[in-house]
Structure formats: structure tokens, C-alpha cells
Amino acid sequence: MNSLHKVLGYAAFTAVIFYLADIFYHIPFLTYSYSILAIILLICSIYYMRLANRIVIFSLLIAGTGMYSQYPAGAETVLLSFGSNMNLLALFLLVPLFGTFMSVAxxxxxxxxxxxxxxxxxxxxxxxxxxxxxxxxx
Structure with missing residues (x-):
């Protein structure tokens, strides 16, 4: 289990690095990569969530699935929608990292x-x- 947490941590930081690189260079491969990593991180995090959070996540996934099935949206739109909030993950990962650096330095x-x-x-x-x-x- 500990090695899984380590791999997921690396995946989260990799997704954030891909996101930051995509902001500056706009490489479509990076957008797809961090969107896929976001899906993997979401699936793996469901196991560790509290029941109330799981209910919210599943409600949003069901609502999103309903909207995408009702309105014509391609698989690319669905995939990229998971990476659209990568800025929040970047914020939550990088602010403590920079704060630690500022404190130590x-x-x-x-x-x-x-x-x-x-x-x-x-x-x-x-x-x-x-x-x-x-x-x-x-």
C-alpha cells in the first residue's frame, strides 16, 4: 500500500509538471497526458474518501455522464474535462512546496x-x- 501511495504521489507531481509545461508550450500530448493522470488519480482516491465525498463525486460523475450523453460530445471532450481543474491540484501541491522552500531558505x-x-x-x-x-x- 505504501508503494501505491508513492506511485500516486509521483503521478500527481507528474500531472502538475505536464500542466505547467502545457501552459507555456501548448503541446496537445501534455493535455491528454495530465487528463489521463487526473482520471487515474480520481479513481484511486475514491477508495480513501469519506462517504459524503464519495456521494458528491458519484453524483457529479452521474450528472456529467448524463450531460455528455444527452448533448453530443466526443470522447476527447470527456477526456479533457478531467484535466480542466488541474490548476487546483497544482495549487495544492506547489504552495506547500514553495512555502517549505521559503521557510528553509x-x-x-x-x-x-x-x-x-x-x-x-x-x-x-x-x-x-x-x-x-x-x-x-x-
């Missing part, structure tokens, strides 16, 4: 020090920092 303490220094000079508006950071991300 000492950037986190420098960032905290800079924010505290700015708060001493100006009124405290922590939401503004959040808006600025969000603006740079999008």
Missing part, C-alpha cells in the same frame, strides 16, 4: 520582518497585502 523570516516593519510605519491593513499578492498571482 530563510525567506519566510525576512518576509515576516518586512511586513512587521511596514506595519510599524503605516496603519495595519493586512487585507491589502492579501489583495496585492492575489493580484500578482492572477
Amino acid at each position: 530563510g525567506f519566510l523570516k525576512a518576509l515576516q520582518h518586512a511586513i512587521r516593519k511596514r506595519e510599524e510605519k503605516h496603519k495595519s491593513h493586512p487585507y491589502r497585502t492579501g489583495y496585492i499578492l492575489y493580484g500578482f498571482i492572477t
